Amino acid sequence: MVVTITLNGKKVEALVKPDTLLIDFVRDHGCYSVKRGCETSNCGLCTVFVNDKPVLSCSMLVARVNGCKVDTLEGLQKEAEEFGAFIADQGAEQCGFCNPGMIMNAIALFRENPDPSDEEIKEYLAGNLCRCSGYEGQMRGIKAFLEYKKNGGSR
The missing domain is CATH 1.10.150.120 ([2Fe-2S]-binding domain)
Known part of the structure; x- marks a missing residue:
């Protein structure tokens, strides 16, 4: 599936698998401040903003943020x-x-x-x-x- 996300102010369109996690998407696009820690939504290392609200990217599918604004520490x-x-x-x-x-x-x-x-x-x-x-x-x-x-x- 194709997703379009505004990542740190820049429009990004990419072909992703339906089970791709948001953490993998942002890291694949150079946002290395987003880290893998526990992979159980318990440590906060993978926090990003989706439409200005903090979310744990290790537990969110990138398909759920299609059309959204995503900000990482880099942005x-x-x-x-x-x-x-x-x-x-x-x-x-x-x-x-x-x-x-x-x-x-x-x-x-x-x-x-x-x-x-x-x-x-x-x-x-x-x-x-x-x-x-x-x-x-x-x-x-x-x-x-x-x-x-x-x-x-x-x-």
Whole structure:
């Protein structure tokens, strides 16, 4: 079957098998920030945005996003770089493997709730597996970034 997807702002048309997963499609098109971790929808490493909503690409068929807008971290570099610096400042990127999924979900949080409580932040991070940290660095980074945004973008 032929699918047409707007991937990171660029229209992509491709012939795919009916059982092709979205993760395989985006990786085949050069989006290597989308990673395979658990393949059971439990780790968050494969998070992408479909029509601006975070989804786990390891559990979605590419046919389901035919005609949709799909964004990966490669397409969100400006937002990702700005926030990523706050994660790095807190030493929360230790091995870095979880960072793309963590950043994608943090961006979703910032877009949907610019003033979240600690519990709301934890809800967004709940689907992201990080084996190196206790998530405290990520929490500090998110809170510092939110404070930075409240102050008009000045530290």
